[in-house]
Amino acid sequence: MPAIACRVIAENNFPENTNACLKQLASELPSEPLTPLLHDTGADFSAWVKYLEPFKGQPWIDVPWFLAETYFYRLILEITNYFRPGELQGIDPFQLQKNKGLETSIDSINSLCIQLNQWLVDAQKEEKLNQTALIALLYFALWGNRVDLSLWSALENDRSRFDIQSQQGQILVDDTAKVTELLLSKGKRIDFVIDNAGFELVCDLCLVDFLLGSDVANQVKLHLKPHPTFVSDAMIKDVLHTIEFLAASNHEDVTLFAKRLQENIASERLILCEDYFWTSPLAFWEMPDLLKSDLSAANLIVIKGDANYRRLLGDRHWDFTTNFADIVSYFPAPIVALRTLKSEVVAGLKPEVIEQVAKSDSDWLTNGQWGVIQLVD
Numbered sequence: 615m616p617a618i619a620c621r622v623i624a625e626n627n628f629p630e631n632t633n634a635c636l637k638q639l640a641s642e643l644p645s646e647p648l649t650p651l652l653h654d655t656g657a658d659f660s661a662w663v664k665y666l667e668p669f670k671g672q673p674w675i676d677v678p679w680f681l682a683e684t685y686f687y688r689l690i691l692e693i694t695n696y697f698r699p700g701e702l703q704g705i706d707p708f709q710l711q712k713n714k715g716l717e718t719s720i721d722s723i724n725s726l727c728i729q730l731n732q733w734l735v736d737a738q739k740e741e742k743l744n745q746t747a748l749i750a751l752l753y754f755a756l757w758g759n760r761v762d763l764s765l766w767s768a769l770e771n772d773r774s775r776f777d778i779q780s781q782q783g784q785i786l787v788d789d790t791a792k793v794t795e796l797l798l799s800k801g802k803r804i805d806f807v808i809d810n811a812g813f814e815l816v817c818d819l820c821l822v823d824f825l826l827g828s829d830v831a832n833q834v835k836l837h838l839k840p841h842p843t844f845v846s847d848a849m850i851k852d853v854l855h856t857i858e859f860l861a862a863s864n865h866e867d868v869t870l871f872a873k874r875l876q877e878n879i880a881s882e883r884l885i886l887c888e889d890y891f892w893t894s895p896l897a898f899w900e901m902p903d904l905l906k907s908d909l910s911a912a913n914l915i916v917i918k919g920d921a922n923y924r925r926l927l928g929d930r931h932w933d934f935t936t937n938f939a940d941i942v943s944y945f946p947a948p949i950v951a952l953r954t955l956k957s958e959v960v961a962g963l964k965p966e967v968i969e970q971v972a973k974s975d976s977d978w979l980t981n982g983q984w985g986v987i988q989l990v991d
């Protein structure tokens with residue numbers, strides 16, 4: 615987290631007093647008391663006063679990790695005047711990282727779009743669902759989550775290069791077959807709780823495009839963040855920027871894909887929405903009723919990424935073999951979690967799988983090399 619605060623200074627041209635506050639924040643971690651949130655006109659200010667009340671004056675290191683992390687990113691927006699009217703209002707402190715995340719993965723984007731367009735041509739010809747294509751796109755959406763800029767700066771390396779076939783052995787729970795069974799009939803509403811911008815978002819949009827193009831879904835709703843957070847988490851403006859980036863490609867397979875996305879947004883088959891719950895530190899079982907009732911209309915909810923997975927489990931240290939469905943039974947519709955492990959919370963693993971993976975990789979819980987695709991229908 616201190617390194618991320620320093621990266622915000624290096625990657626923006628904020629005024630000296632803003633940078634001094636960012637340096638101050640970095641220096642307070644982890645042992646100084648939580649910095650209070652000043653009223654910065656953000657719509658979630660009063661909610662944050664409530665969230666922080668029980669932890670006032672406590673050192674960062676002592677408060678629940680997910681609250682500390684989520685608050686850290688919200689504080690960066692207060693310091694950089696993201697919400698306050700003025701010349702800095704609306705500047706995304708992570709924009710450079712998000713742009714680089716796209717630009718450095720253009721080769722992978724090109725090859726994925728060629729494959730996607732071929733699958734869609736096949737889908738038009740055949741009546742039945744091309745399950746192989748759907749499973750492959752679920753794997754791309756999973757491994758796209760490995761490209762997480764809060765861990766690896768896009769400036770350092772291109773983590774979008776991976777061959778999904780060779781990754782099979784890295785999946786600790788693989789419910790893809792059950793997911794395709796659930797999607798055999800057509801005309802569903804499928805929602806996505808989206809995670810990162812960049813190549814991960816392109817992978818998600820490919821899956822979305824295939825679901826709409828093969829009529830598995832007649833409507834897809836993307837649930838996005840209302841403000842920048844966790845470095846690369848996607849907002850509505852990031853989806854629109856990504857589509858513009860794809861539309862400007864000199865590769866026809868990419869521009870065709872972008873055109874379909876634009877048409878689906880225009881026809882409201884693809885809906886982009888945001889909610890402050892997605893940037894709150896709350897467990898998913900604390901979801902507001904209005905949002906819960908909206909989600910209950912979905913036939914399947916795809917939940918992306920590590921932070922969302924932690925929220926599914928309330929970021930509690932469940933025994934890793936705890937039945938996943940027993941914990942997430944509160945969710946108002948069937949879900950499938952697509953997540954690479956980057957934190958020490960997980961459930962629904964078999965004892966022999968835990969034993970095997972722990973033996974082969976001591977960092978299996980946090981290095982993003984292992985994934986789960988877990989369905990609860």
Ligand SMILES: O=P(O)(O)OC[C@@]1(O)O[C@H](CO)[C@@H](O)[C@@H]1O
Binds near residue numbers: 683759809810921956
């Ligand atoms: O939700 P994502 O983007 O998959 O990952 C976010 C995340 O893994 O990055 C941090 C560093 O590991 C974790 O605290 C957090 O869960």
